[in-house]
Amino acid sequence: MSEHSKLQSEITDEELIRRFQEDDFSAYTVIVNRYKDQLLNFAYRFLGSFEEAEDIVQETFLRLYRNKHAYRQIAKFSTWIYTIAGNLAKTELRKRKRRKVMSISDMGYEDRELEIRDEGANTEQVANSALTEKIIQRAIDELPSRFKEVIILRDIQELSYEEVGSILKIPLGTVKSRVNRARLKLQSKLRDIKMPSL
């Protein structure tokens, strides 16, 4: 097995960042390959825009490159890098809110067909019959940031409650209650959005 393959598969994140801190650039490359899609999924679900999400991930890795010595071994590397990406994504969302973008409540004409109501469909049917990704994403987009971030990390990224708490720097009890409220809110939003085919 080549040294690079070994780096890819066997070495922990914490060892990789330690090597990168000692100017081993190949370790940085492995970190990028290991995390780029995970972080992209997180940023994409958070922002609802692929292009913006890629920018966030690029910026996250640039910051890692510039500030590699800011990482200390007391924290898990994964939570550290998610925190960087999360902060960047939240900043982007705040910027976007100032630009006042479209929301479910003010959709354009081409989106209105998604609102055609079907009184016969309940939330379970909607969810179980493979809600389109677009509709779920819209419902996520409508959540307040504090609920959006917990539900993405917990239910899409499938991180543990403890990991979510570390990334967001909030207590475990708060994570749990926010996840519960986020799920209830999402349920409620999905109940109100009907697909024309249902």
Next chain:
Amino acid sequence: MKNCDYYRTLFSDYIDAELDAPALSALKAHLDGCAACAQSLRDMQAVKSSLASLPPVKTSESFDLLLQARLRRETRQTAKSRRFFPFFELNWRTPAYAAAALCLIFFGSLLQRFASSSYSATSSDTATLLNALRNDIAVEPGYMVFVELDTVNNRYRIINYAAIDNMDSRKEFQRTGDDMRALPNLRDAPQNEPVLIRTSSQSRPRVRQAEFIF
């Protein structure tokens, strides 16, 4: 008597199998008699499943190339700046190291002298401080650092600026945060007279010196 609102707060823990036995038993009893909550719980389970089954996205083909280009640009800017400021071509580490080194190298020696007699620093001490910083301040390429000494309050501040990544050749910097450190050793020293670190102009007991690190 607990109501539906209370039981709905338990739904997530139920779905994630985190409920303890008494709470689980109470919730099950409630669900047996409450069709609305039972439906709501099924809805939540369906929502969770839908979220977990969302298709993952992957970075575009140009992602790696773009990142490499941005890294190269950073490196190029560093090299270019160093051509203009060759005497700043140093091995920088982190601002935290700088603060630590600052305390150890400069104020350590200051304290030694201060403990035995009152002390008034000369401009050469300022030079010592800045020299120590130049060698030990830990800034990545593309950063700019100001060191501000407040000798009246026995504090110093490292003010960090980061270069904003722009496409043209102009350099812009954004303040990224200050690192304020107290100098308790000086304050607590036996003969606690004000320490004066003179600037070249000697106009006031305050030094503001810029270090450009590209």
